[in-house]
Every structure is written in C-alpha cells, then in structure tokens.
Amino acid sequence: xxxxxxxxxxxxxxxxxxxxxxxxxxxxxxxxxxxxxxxxxxxxxxxxxxxxxxxxxxxxxxxxxxxxxxxxxxxxxxxxxxxxxxxxxxxxxxxxxxxxxxxxxxxxxxxxxxxxxxxxxxxxxxxxxxxxxxxxxxxxxxxxxxxxxxxxxxxxxxxxxxxxxxxxxxxxxxxxxxxxxxxxxxxxxxxxxxxxxxxxxxxxxxx
Amino acid sequence: xxxxxxxxxxxxxxxxxxxxxxxxxxxxxxxxxxxxxxxxxxxxxxxxxxxxxxxxxxxxxxxxxxxxxxxxxxxxxxxxxxxxxxxxxxxxxxxxxxxxxxxxxxxxxxxxxxxxxxxxxxxxxxxxxxxxxxxxxxxxxxxxxxxxxxxxxxxxxxxxxxxxxxxxxxxxxxxxxxxxxxxxxxxxxxxxxxxxxxxxxxxxxxx
Numbered sequence: 001x002x003x004x005x006x007x008x009x010x011x012x013x014x015x016x017x018x019x020x021x022x023x024x025x026x027x028x029x030x031x032x033x034x035x036x037x038x039x040x041x042x043x044x045x046x047x048x049x050x051x052x053x054x055x056x057x058x059x060x061x062x063x064x065x066x067x068x069x070x071x072x073x074x075x076x077x078x079x080x081x082x083x084x085x086x087x088x089x090x091x092x093x094x095x096x097x098x099x100x101x102x103x104x105x106x107x108x109x110x111x112x113x114x115x116x117x118x119x120x121x122x123x124x125x126x127x128x129x130x131x132x133x134x135x136x137x138x139x140x141x142x143x144x145x146x147x148x149x150x151x152x153x154x155x156x157x158x159x160x161x162x163x164x165x166x167x168x169x170x171x172x173x174x175x176x177x178x179x180x181x182x183x184x185x186x187x188x189x190x191x192x193x194x195x196x197x198x199x200x201x202x203x204x205x206x207x
Numbered sequence: 208x209x210x211x212x213x214x215x216x217x218x219x220x221x222x223x224x225x226x227x228x229x230x231x232x233x234x235x236x237x238x239x240x241x242x243x244x245x246x247x248x249x250x251x252x253x254x255x256x257x258x259x260x261x262x263x264x265x266x267x268x269x270x271x272x273x274x275x276x277x278x279x280x281x282x283x284x285x286x287x288x289x290x291x292x293x294x295x296x297x298x299x300x301x302x303x304x305x306x307x308x309x310x311x312x313x314x315x316x317x318x319x320x321x322x323x324x325x326x327x328x329x330x331x332x333x334x335x336x337x338x339x340x341x342x343x344x345x346x347x348x349x350x351x352x353x354x355x356x357x358x359x360x361x362x363x364x365x366x367x368x369x370x371x372x373x374x375x376x377x378x379x380x381x382x383x384x385x386x387x388x389x390x391x392x393x394x395x396x397x398x399x400x401x402x403x404x405x406x407x408x409x410x411x412x413x414x
Contacts, residue, residue: 033329036240036241037243112328112332113331120390121319121326122241124390125239125318125389135391164398168399169376169379172376172379172383172402173376173379175382176375176382179327179328182331182332184342191372191376192379195372195379
C-alpha cells in the first residue's frame with residue numbers, strides 16, 4: 001500500500017462513511033448467511049480494512065448486527081417505501097409498495113433476497129436488542145400496509161375488510177414469494193400478486 | 208467412565224440408533240441456528256460422544272446436514288402428516304393437517320419452531336443437495352395441501368378454487384404465523400386459521 005492509500009485508509013476508517021460502508025456490506029452478508037454469519041474479521045477481510053479498525057468502529061458483534069439491521073432498514077426505505085410514497089395514499093400506494101417490494105427481491109437489492117425473511121427466522125428465538133429491532137421493523141411494515149388498506153377503505157377504493165388480517169396475508173404471501181423465487185419457482189410472484197389483488201376488491205363487488 | 212458404560216458407548220456409536228439420535232439432535236440445533244450452525248464437534252459435545260465417532264458416522268458437514276433434514280422430515284411425518292391421515296380425505300384432512308401443523312410449532316416440536324421456516328431462508332441461495340432436499344420437501348408439502356383441496360372440491364365439500372394458489376396461501380400464512388409466534392405475537396395463529404377457513408367456503412356460498 002503506498003503512502004497516499006494508507007493515509008486515505010486511515011481517514012476513511014475514522015469516518016462515518018466507513019461505518020456506513022461496513023454496515024451496508026454486513027447487511028448483504030446477513031441476507032445470505034444470517035446475522036450470526038457476521039464477524040468483524042470477515043467484514044474486515046471482505047472490505048480490505050484492518051480488523052482493529054472495524055473493531056474500533058463497532059466494538060461488539062451485537063453492535064455490528066444492530067448496525068447491519070439499521071442499514072438494511074435505510075436501504076428498504078430508499079428502495080420500497082420512499083418511491084411508493086409518490087403514489088396517492090390508499091390502494092395506489094399499496095400497489096406501489098407491493099411492486100417496489102417485488103422489485104427489491106427480484107433485483108435482488110440484498111444478494112440473499114429479503115433481509116427480514118433471511119434474518120428473522122434465525123433471530124426470532126433469541127431474545128435481545130437485535131430481535132427487538134427486527135421485530136419492530138416487521139411491525140412497522142405490517143402497520144404501513146394496514147394504514148394504506150385503511151385509507152383505501154375510507155376513500156371508497158376497496159370494500160370494507162379486516163385491515164390487520166389483510167396486512168398479515170399480504171406480508172405472508174410476499175415472504176413466501178421471496179423464498180420461492182430464491183428456490184427458482186418464479187411463478188410464486190404472480191401468485192402473490194393475485195392473492196393481494198383479490199383483497200383489493202372494489203366496493204359493491206365483494207362476496 | 209466405567210467399563211460397562213464404555214462398552215455401551217462403543218456399541219451405540221456403531222449403531223444406526225446413534226446415527227438417528229445425532230441426526231435428530233442436529234435437526235433441533237438447525238431449527239435454532241440454521242443448518243450452517245451445525246458442526247460435528249458441537250454435536251459430539253452436546254451428546255457426550257467422541258468427535259471421531261460422529262465423524263465416522265457422517266463424514267462431511269453436508270452429509271450431517273442432509274441427515275438432519277431427513278430426520279426433520281420423519282419428525283414432521285410423525286407429528287403432522289400421519290395423525291392427519293386418520294381424518295377423511297378432503298376438507299377434514301386439510302383442517303387436521305393445519306391443526307397438527309399449528310400444534311407442531313406451538314409445542315414446539317423443534318425448539319426453533321418450524322424446521323423449514325428456520326432453514327430454507329439460509330439455504331435458498333446455496334445451490335446443492337441440501338437446498339434440493341429442502342425444496343423437494345417444501346414442494347411435497349404444497350402438493351399435499353393442494354391434493355386435499357382438490358379432493359375437497361371433487362367431493363363437493365368446498366367451492367371450486369385454484370388449488371395451487373390456495374395451497375400457496377395456506378403455506379404462506381402458516382409460515383408467517385410461525386414467525387409471529389416466535390416473536391411473541393400469538394394472535395397470528397388465529398389470523399392464519401381465519402385466512403385458511405375463508406378458503407374453504409362451502410359450494411354455493413362463494414363470491
């Protein structure tokens with residue numbers, strides 16, 4: 001490493017930017033290996049940084065896991081929530097959320113597909129701050145879907161329905177589609193779309 | 208260890224029974240840690256066996272993972288599929304499968320809840336025999352649900368429906384309920400029941 005590169009490396013290591021870069025890469029790794037697959041040594045190697053530098057920035061494995069989860073939420077916000085917020089609240093925004101979500105797992109934005117599908121099953125049985133943060137984010141997502149459904153009902157765009165039950169269903173079929181997609185069964189994406197569309201019946205056409 | 212115990216240990220190690228015990232314990236560990244959390248050394252320690260003995264029985268980590276997956280299938284068969292087979296084919300057996308499945312994650316039979324929910328997200332991006340076996344078992348489960356739905360339609364117990372789509376939905380909401388249950392949101396089990404019941408509309412009452 002020449003002197004300029006060494007100086008740059010030191011500067012970067014001190015900066016918030018490096019912390020973000022590491023956290024973002026940690027989210028990628030966790031999407032494939034789970035959050036327990038994260039280690040400070042591995043991330044340092046992947047990113048060509050010193051292990052002690054990464055250690056200084058994060059301290060413990062748990063803090064690294066929390067940073068990865070927070071980074072994943074920012075990415076999700078940029079890729080799914082923010083673009084959908086341009087659509088009108090209610091049925092339009094709900095469909096936009098669903099389509100941006102599908103794109104997010106089809107690209108895939110995280111190499112392992114949906115970050116929460118990949119990390120919740122590992123952490124759901126381990127009480128602690130990582131599980132709490134994942135669970136809160138998952139609740140926020142369910143709440144966001146339910147809020148758009150409620151807006152759609154109130155605006156008369158869709159028939160009356162149990163919004164929490166419908167949000168549970170929408171999340172369930174999207175998660176199932178993500179797994180199926182990773183297993184090579186891409187038709188599940190259209191199955192998820194059909195289920196979701198069936199919940200968005202215009203008023204007067206319901207059963 | 209006294210001489211009798213040592214003799215017993217050697218005999219056990221040679222036997223198929225020991226292999227089954229190890230594979231069963233490996234399925235428990237994988238339900239919590241994922242299949243990558245398995246190691247021959249760890250299983251030997253947990254079960255008080257010698258590492259070389261376990262090594263002799265399984266050889267590679269992949270063979271150990273495959274044995275865990277096969278063991279999980281046997282357990283699932285004993286806890287869910289076989290008891291439900293006593294119910295009449297069609298809607299009754301489908302409801303029995305669902306109820307036995309819910310019991311299987313509520314007990315829970317595997318400490319981490321549903322074995323496939325815990326292991327598929329980790330393995331869905333890793334091509335190879337373990338992924339193939341998990342995916343085949345998941346397809347079999349979807350096929351089993353679809354078959355009972357088809358039987359229910361043919362027997363006039365439920366209204367005509369797209370059986371593959373309904374099977375996809377049933378699996379999706381059960382999986383989502385399992386995750387929610389692990390996160391302490393037990394109401395999801397009833398949400399799953401309501402969604403499934405809504406798919407089993409008697410003929411003539413459909414939308």
